[in-house]
Amino acid sequence: MLEVARELFAELGDQVQMAEVAKAADVGIGTVYRHFPTRQALVEAAAQHRFAEILDFARERCLAAPDPGVGLDLLLTGIGEVLAKDRGLSGAIESAMGSAEPSGDSRTALEGLAGTLLDRGRAAGSVRDDATVTDVYMIVCGLAAVIRTGSGDWRRFVRLALDALRSGRPSSPTG
Amino acid sequence: MLEVARELFAELGDQVQMAEVAKAADVGIGTVYRHFPTRQALVEAAAQHRFAEILDFARERCLAAPDPGVGLDLLLTGIGEVLAKDRGLSGAIESAMGSAEPSGDSRTALEGLAGTLLDRGRAAGSVRDDATVTDVYMIVCGLAAVIRTGSGDWRRFVRLALDALRSGRPSSPTG
């Protein structure tokens, strides 16, 4: 049922109604509410579902990658692919719950993972010294927006982001 | 009245109601509808208002800047400041009309402007050869998201973006 909801959100964004989800899942509307006591709860669950997918991918493909220098590349590309797979969901998540950021355990896990990849990249020379997890966060946030609004080729955005994180000297000293 | 609406959107995001706008502007709700036949029209007008503000700024401060190498920096920072001034508006625009991108004349003007700044930067050596207007578009889109969600220090995001647009060699040849 969560799967169904996620697909529906992916396609129609925030405008999907509980009744629609029920019909698509071929259950009564009460059943939807039995599992998710609130529309917001459903959206949150869909968000969690997506975070989990990203986390799985990140652990299997990025951490386990043979070449330590491409970890971040894989991560951003992987996230991009997940986000691009169901575009509408991002919008639903954002309007149903302030921001589209993970919270709780997902967040902690994701941050730990990004930190590790950052360190490896630094060791491999593909990441600048002053790059932080927050930088990655902002980039992912931006990436999500680029994908959601379709404002350009998100793979290009990822490459630009990697360039930014790699660039020789730290960014301008001010600030 | 548009000003009032914009402030309201800035503060409360997409959840402001037409009646609220009317009260804040101290007019009847019918009057709001006289000027903006639809809620969406009002949001669009507020968006236009903001684009115009950005355009004004861009022409006066970026094009007219003495140092041609800092044009893009000024532009992105200027845009960031406008977006940060009324954060909620971005969300309202996005949920009321697919994306938060300008359209029509604003779009054309903004694109021309970005192209000019890109050229100047290239001439000054602060912008890589393969940078395009679309790159800037995506970056602005990402910047808007970073600001809207407050996912980090947007000035840092701007610096990263400039690094990306500057980085010596073109990004990895793949893709």
Add this chain to the structure above:
Amino acid sequence: MLEVARELFAELGDQVQMAEVAKAADVGIGTVYRHFPTRQALVEAAAQHRFAEILDFARERCLAAPDPGVGLDLLLTGIGEVLAKDRGLSGAIESAMGSAEPSGDSRTALEGLAGTLLDRGRAAGSVRDDATVTDVYMIVCGLAAVIRTGSGDWRRFVRLALDALRSGRPSSPTG
């Protein structure tokens, strides 16, 4: 509209729905909600309406009565008549808001009035010394229940109550 609602409650009790009220008043349901932002608000207003009616009656017929000894009699009978006129309302009031008692100004006014009548009755010898406003309160509460449930002839109940309030010696010393 309030009148209409009151009649509806009188007839159908707590089961009347907002849509019913709207239809009976020949307005849209939104209009009902414009005047009474909540179902409970509507019930409360109906209650106030009834309290006001009682108050008016009490002031005009009880306080202004020529024979000071019959004040309480008139009061209880008058209240009984008002309550009997729209029986269902009492139930609606009670289930929508804890008890069916007045609050705020109505309460104060009613208490002052009862006190006055009690004093006059005492002077006329038709009310025992230890009778209090709270006694009257309880009696009215009981009267309301008798009428609402139709458990007997409420006029008989009123006579019994007056006998209780009149009875020569104070009630049994215990308790």
Add this chain to the structure above:
Amino acid sequence: MLEVARELFAELGDQVQMAEVAKAADVGIGTVYRHFPTRQALVEAAAQHRFAEILDFARERCLAAPDPGVGLDLLLTGIGEVLAKDRGLSGAIESAMGSAEPSGDSRTALEGLAGTLLDRGRAAGSVRDDATVTDVYMIVCGLAAVIRTGSGDWRRFVRLALDALRSGRPSSPTG
């Protein structure tokens, strides 16, 4: 299970849901429905349970009382205590089934009992000649309301009622 339900109603009034009862009784909801095919049936059963308790008390303590003059006093006080023990139940009963009055056998038994006590009181001189079972009914109904709404000290109400039933001359001849 009935006990559990009764306690729940006592505490929460008419708002207890079938699922709540099931959980509190530590059975599945289906089991509740096996025993009580309808919510109303459950409430009725709880009401019966209470009537039975009152009946037991009345037979043991009132009919068997040494002093025949205090029968009614004991009865009303006893009923008051039972009603006060689980206040919420009265409300539940009333909104689930028109009035809170007993029906069928309970009713007959209770009426017979009240009649007997009335007769004894009359013989003992503590009850006026024209008092009827219906009078007692109304008084109990009022008492229930006083207790349910907490509109005053119900023991005082009982004393007033006894005074009313005792008072020397029959109430005013009119009516």
Add this chain to the structure above:
DNA sequence: GATGAATGAGGTTTCATTCAT
């Protein structure tokens, strides 16, 4: 031109009841 009361479709949520396991 301005006003704001009225509108009502549409959305969320609840809960008594059913029935396959």
Add this chain to the structure above:
DNA sequence: AATGAATGAAACCTCATTCAT
């Protein structure tokens, strides 16, 4: 006999929009 997931009618409430004054 017990279970509890599923059901869906029905209730409440919101808010963009209209239109008579």
